[in-house]
Amino acid sequence: MRLGLNIVANGAHAAGWRMPQALTDACTDIRLWMRMAQAAERARFNFMFWADGIAVRHSAKSDEELSYNARIDVFEPLTLIGALAAVTERLGFVASASTTFNEPYHIARKFASLDYVTCGRVAWNVVTSWSEQEAHNFGAERLLEHDSRYERAEEFVDVVFGLWDSWEDDAFIRDKASGHYFDPAKLHTLNYRGRHFTVKGPLNVARPIQGYPVIAQAGSSGPGQNLGSRIADLIYTAQKTRESASAFYASVKSHAAAAGRDTEQMLVMPGILPVLGRTRQEAQDRFDQLQERVHPCLGLPMLAETYGDLSGLDPDGPLPEPLARSNAVKSGHEALIRLGRQPGMTIRRLYQIQAGASGHNIAVGTAADVADLMQEWFENGCCDGWNIMPAFLPEPAIEAFEWLVPELQRRGLARTEYLGDGTLRGGLGLPRPPFRSRGAFAKSSLPVGA
Template identity: 55%
Template sequence: MNRNKKQLKLGAFLPGSGHHVAAWRHPDAQADGGLNFQHYTQIAQTAERGKFDMLFLADVVAVADRGQGTPASSRLGQFTVYFEPFTLLSALSVVTERIGLAATASTTFNEPYHIARKFASLDYLSKGRAGWNLVTSSTEAEALNFNRDRHMEHSLRYDRALEFFKVVTALWDSWEDDAFLRDKASGLYFDPDKLHIPDHKGEHFLVKGPLNVARPPQGYPVIIQAGSSEDGKNLASQTAEVIFTAQQTLQDAQAFYADVKARVVQHGRSPDHVKIMPGVFPVIGRTEQEARDKYNQLQELIHPQVGIALLSSMIGADLSGYEVDALLPDLPETNGGKSRQRLLIELAHRENLTIRQLYFRIAGARGHWTIVGTAAQIADQLEEWFIDEGADGFNIMPPYLPSGLDDFVDLVIPELQRRGLFRTEYEGATLREHLELPRPVNQHHLTIVEQQRSTIKVPV
């Protein structure tokens, strides 16, 4: 029985062929899914049929194997080439009506004006359904594509990200909501008293403004953050309204949840206005054995070189020279994704895993939570995490597409609805309404007291 009156939130995390590293090889997968718009139309509409809060697209501005031309590079499948997210989400805004449309955009390899303009435009195209996953990027390969010979230092990336957020929100607030009169009789297009030029001068950015898009329908597109390092949690507690995270156990999820919610309160924000959504990789069967057979079929499709390449990329060290059936060696701290490296090292040590066993464990969920079972078994575990304060919802990672998403929508969601844990119909039209997030007040209207109570506290 559901002991919680609240309902959980669901994101559909949709890479072209699916999340498993060998997904594109599965007989039911769309092998060219990353560049197939008809495929994306289908899965977006399936997610909307399931009443998901949003669909989400990740992005890395480099080829997944760092472009080194290794033998594994020809076997990485859907992680090699795929649509640029803004272009794809703009197209999907036309073929969907209610589901939120969220994507990653790096603060390390973009400029604030570009991001403010693109997300404001997407919010208008979708009538208030845009969401921005604010990330700092984590791979050396990306740096090599943007006039750098190495990646920016971890702490510096987060300093830049915080200032980036401040500039973007100031640009979104360039215009008050009712600034544009378009009065044909007087010839007055906008009220000049309702224009606010940011004129930002900071450590990382000089941005005059104003933005050449009116204030977005949602005020700000929903802000998402995915870092779980100390720097990442500090940034998220000040800026994020949704936090994507990777946790392996309920105990770890509860600790992360309590930590981040406490930090949010310390920054003068309501913990109810920050939704924590761990990633979940569900393999669903009508029986437990069918689910295990599906999972084993995927695991058998992993090429060893791909497994090593994936693990090396995620853990921040080249493991190709080590014995694959040996235990994970001691590794130096990475300048890439620190939280994911720590999660993988702790997993290997906790379960005494060899390199091969570790890449098998992450080949699907890449460090996120894997659940293999029936719809009822999966719903049981999601309900436990939700009720016991390990999560406000989940970012669902189908193993292969389109079938993996079909299974979740047709089997798991009805079970969650039966328990009163998830909506049966959309009640709102915007992503903020789906997630029960208030619309931010334009910062130029805020008094000092109101600033302390604001949904999003803009850093100063």
């Protein structure tokens, strides 16, 4: 199975930073990040993953309520990757960048540059921004509607792929004798005009080492699956049960097949937050400590997009009816409603679940217990690997490297050596896209000036 390390700010559990062993400033400790990257590489993880946003994203009613949220001060991931690439050799890096509040030329240039800086170890997690705070940071009164965000994203990635194909792989001949720096026959100026973008090109970076950086995508809604099936090498998803994971896996693979993709070349990797102990009781005690540290001022805003303001209700009472719709993450909104309808669910219990891993699977037990779950899903058509989400830093990450991975390796489920040519694509077993392999632009495209 492929393995990724997904670190969210100070940890994937929203209250993890309050644990006695946690480093409270882990989110901006570059030396810690370097040690984590090197340890992940020793454990033969394929990549580190950042699910990033370009705002302080929250639903708090006031600054006082917001002050309980520890996901405020985080590194910009592309900057961080440059530092971590310098202290690693094989570990890949997956960074989110929004198609809603960026321009294609910027993204194409940054990721092409990082592909060279990392020697072919970078991936772009294609995301559409989901928070109103991001809209407010970029001159908009409100966020684009969900379907409009995905319409823009479809065109955005077409333009980025086209810019990455500005140059054939061997275009730069750098011939001192003739004076030719590149072969003009191997330059392909984009000349793109569509509904959302007009981009002439060419890109002022050579074609990336990997052809295209690995493409990750995390949308689980209908439009999200359509986009992912067309462009993604990695699908990142939140699934809490084997049944839902199996259904999602079958759905995205069928979408890929319908799009003419080789389904073996699109990897589905759900997130999992392991709470490990040397015994099951030790693991359960740690999990209970984590859940008890979820303050209501932290937990209640996590439900606001789906249920509105719950502060006046009994936290140990039942949930009200959910709001009719949400313009945020639609798949997350629907998953939260399903959880809220489980028998005996209370407001407190639901926000504790949400704080635990933002809707991802939480596995509590020994390394063997967690490996059992991972193996069951992997061998029964639920996933192609996992994104490991440490609850806080650094202890749970180290335990994943030193306890969980060796258990998986003993079972023949995790690699003991990297595969491939040193690139992230090679390590994941993915082929390098040939020139113009995805050069199918949106139907609305016209040459610039037409």
